[in-house]
Amino acid sequence: QVQLVESGGDSVQAGGSLRLSCQASVYYTDRCMAWFRQPPGKEREAVATINTAGTMTYYADSVKGRFTISQDIATNMLYLQMSSLKPEDTGLYYCAAGYATVGRNYVCPGSSQIFRTWGQGTQVTVSS
Numbered sequence: 001q002v003q004l005v006e007s008g009g010d011s012v013q014a015g016g017s018l019r020l021s022c023q024a025s026v027y028y029t030d031r032c033m034a035w036f037r038q039p040p041g042k043e044r045e046a047v048a049t050i051n052t053a054g055t056m057t058y059y060a061d062s063v064k065g066r067f068t069i070s071q072d073i074a075t076n077m078l079y080l081q082m083s084s085l086k087p088e089d090t091g092l093y094y095c096a097a098g099y100a101t102v103g104r105n106y107v108c109p110g111s112s113q114i115f116r117t118w119g120q121g122t123q124v125t126v127s128s
Contacts, residue, residue, distance in 0.1 A: 002026045002117045004095045009122030012085055020080040020122060022095030027076035029053055032098030032108035034115060035069060035080045037091040037124070044094070046110025048080060054104040062088070085126045092121040 003025040010018055020035065034049040048069035049058040057069055068081040078095055096115035098108065108114070 002028075002097050004097060004117060004119035006093065006095045006119040006122040009093060009124045011125040011127065014086055014126055014128050016085050016126070017081070017083040018085065018124060020082070020093055020095075020124070022078040022080075022119060024076045024078065024095075024097065027052065027071075027073055027078075028097075028101075029073060030101045032100075032102055032106075032114060033069075033071065033078050034096045034098075034108065034110070035078075036094045036096055036112065036115075037089075038094070038121075039088070039091040042091075044112065046112070047093070049108035049110055050078070051102055051104070051106050051108050053102060053106075056105060056107045058107055058110055060110060082124070085124075087126050087128045089124060090126050091124060093124050094121045095119040 008020040099116040
């Protein structure tokens with residue numbers, strides 16, 4: 001079973017940048033991978049997804065143009081580069097792995113239902 005370990009969370013000022021990392025014990029090249037976050041007192045929400053078979057990505061409207069999801073298949077790593085951070089980006093960030101194989105041009109949706117494996121989360125706090 002895939003295990004995911006996130007790192008890179010920190011406390012930063014608004015306007016700052018962070019890069020989150022997710023180390024996967026196994027990295028399939030035909031699945032969906034994603035970053036979700038859970039703001040304090042709110043539901044978990046999708047931030048970005050990537051199709052590991054190709055380069056298809058999805059971003060939540062709230063992070064488009066500021067966040068970039070990427071992968072390094074050789075090292076089993078998933079990344080989330082975050083810039084121009086806002087206080088509303090504060091939350092616990094989770095890495096997630098999908099369980100179904102997908103085609104190369106499939107855009108992985110921001111739905112938690114397709115993701116079966118989750119990391120423990122890494123905290124991001126953005127102060128104004």
